[in-house]
Amino acid sequence: MASSSSPSAQTDSSRDTPPSSRSNTPDSESPETATCHSAIPTSTGSTTPDVTPHKLIIPADLTQAMVDADPKLKRFQQDLLVLTSFNDNDTLHWRPGWFKQEHHCKRFWTLQNPPNVVTELLPHPHLDRLVYTRRMRRDGDRKPGYVKTWEQWERYCELRGVPRDFMCDSQVGLMRLGLVRDGKGVVCALPNFPLYPEPQPRGTGRFLLTPSVYGTHLPPKFHDLKLTGSDDEVQAVVVHSDGALKVEPREEFFQHASQWTHYDGVGGYRDDANLVGSFDAQKDQSIGRRWSYLPWTKEQEESCRGEEDVVSADEKRVLKLKVRLRNSPKRKRDTVDEPLLASAGAIS
Numbered sequence: 340m341a342s343s344s345s346p347s348a349q350t351d352s353s354r355d356t357p358p359s360s361r362s363n364t365p366d367s368e369s370p371e372t373a374t375c376h377s378a379i380p381t382s383t384g385s386t387t388p389d390v391t392p393h394k395l396i397i398p399a400d401l402t403q404a405m406v407d408a409d410p411k412l413k414r415f416q417q418d419l420l421v422l423t424s425f426n427d428n429d430t431l432h433w434r435p436g437w438f439k440q441e442h443h444c445k446r447f448w449t450l451q452n453p454p455n456v457v458t459e460l461l462p463h464p465h466l467d468r469l470v471y472t473r474r475m476r477r478d479g480d481r482k483p484g485y486v487k488t489w490e491q492w493e494r495y496c497e498l499r500g501v502p503r504d505f506m507c508d509s510q511v512g513l514m515r516l517g518l519v520r521d522g523k524g525v526v527c528a529l530p531n532f533p534l535y536p537e538p539q540p541r542g543t544g545r546f547l548l549t550p551s552v553y554g555t556h557l558p559p560k561f562h563d564l565k566l567t568g569s570d571d572e573v574q575a576v577v578v579h580s581d582g583a584l585k586v587e588p589r590e591e592f593f594q595h596a597s598q599w600t601h602y603d604g605v606g607g608y609r610d611d612a613n614l615v616g617s618f619d620a621q622k623d624q625s626i627g628r629r630w631s632y633l634p635w636t637k638e639q640e641e642s643c644r645g646e647e648d649v650v651s652a653d654e655k656r657v658l659k660l661k662v663r664l665r666n667s668p669k670r671k672r673d674t675v676d677e678p679l680l681a682s683a684g685a686i687s
Contacts, residue, residue, distance in 0.1 A: 395437075397509045403516045412513075414637055419514035421631045423473045423506070424529075425450055427458045428485055433537050433582075433635055439500030444540045448499045451486045456506045461518075462528045470529050470632065472518060473511055533558040534630040535639055538582040545579045547589070549623035556630060558643045561586070578624075582636030584643055 395415055398405065406412050418435040425431070429450050434443065452458060455476045460469060486492050496503045504510070521527045534556045536548060553561050553576060564574040564586060575589035634640035 397513050401513060401516065406513070406516060416513050416517045417633050419510055420517050421633050421635055422450065423514055424470045424631055424633075425629070426469075426471050427452045429629075431537065431629065432540055434500070434540060438502065440541075441500075443500030445543055448501070451492075451495055452483065453492045453506055454483050454486060454489060456511065457481075461526065464528060467528075467531060468630075472526075473506060473514065475508055475511055529632045531632070532556070533643070534632060535634045535643070536578050536584075536624075537629040537631070538578050538635055538639065539580045541580050543580055545577050547623045548576045548578060548584075548628075549625040550575075552625055556626075557584070558645065560643065560645045579638075582634065582639030583641070584639060 395411055397412075406416055415437070418437070422431075422435070427450060430447050431450055432447060434440070434448060452473065456473050457476050457480050459472050459474055461472055463469060486495055493503065495501065496505070518526050519529050532555075536556075539546065548557075550564075550566050553564060557576065561576050561584065564576070565572055567573065570590045571588060573589045574586050577585050577587045579585060634643060
């Protein structure tokens with residue numbers, strides 16, 4: 340969960356350590372305004388074959404309707420919304436596919452702002468979980484608390500595998516388009532249910548969620564699992580490293596080497612494959628995991644859809660097929676339509 344401290348009042352001394360920087364980093368004044376290096380998120384050399392870093396140009400005069408109509412742009416916006424929902428200097432495991440993966444994907448990384456970006460706390464009910472966002476710096480804003488110069492930002496990006504244009508003005512604009520707003524266009528409190536757990540970095544194993552969060556955090560499709568009975572009947576929600584949430588027999592999980600995947604104390608992951616699984620040594624993870632109001636990955640989003648969502652998606656595919664058939668220049672006679680459409684409905 341996000342830290343309880345606001346950007347304007349940092350009380351935890353452990354949060355006052357700036358990111359690593361070379362000793363000869365000049366202590367220049369932070370710029371009040373700056374242009375982003377590029378509107379194209381970049382990444383290089385992924386060691387995971389199913390992660391394909393994408394290059395995406397953010398159009399000018401963008402609207403949310405345009406974003407919703409473009410699946411890649413929509414996913415990119417959701418990545419930005421997820422990342423910026425946490426406070427600066429928070430530590431994360433997950434990193435989007437357009438971040439550098441090689442040498443970085445098995446390490447923690449700390450979320451930082453460039454010097455011209457400010458963290459804001461979103462509206463929230465009293466004592467509710469804290470969710471943040473970002474905006475560009477304005478005159479009169481408090482000086483940066485962590486990354487104070489562009490030299491430090493360059494060093495941070497180099498060390499953590501973060502694209503140098505991360506949170507540039509066009510990305511912040513795209514992100515803010517997706518914030519929840521009321522009828523007057525004012526940013527309002529976010530939904531606090533359902534919530535989605537942060538996955539491991541891709542390729543670093545899966546983990547169990549403790550049953551106590553199934554009903555309080557997860558979408559309704561995970562609420563009615565079999566949690567008692569013989570060992571081979573008990574079900575569990577497993578979070579895979581691609582983000583997908585799957586219902587699996589709990590018994591099988593404890594025979595899997597990834598039961599023992601854990602942190603080595605210095606930000607890495609390792610598997611103690613020689614240890615023997617034990618039902619008395621449960622490795623569940625609970626509310627201590629970071630949770631987001633949006634799915635962290637496309638796979639997580641798809642795995643959390645209920646039956647009604649799947650039916651709706653199927654109906655949309657059939658409708659699109661009907662439109663294509665109706666507009667096809669190769670259609671020779673109207674009587675061809677009925678058997679084709681009936682077949683399309685059957686296979687979809």
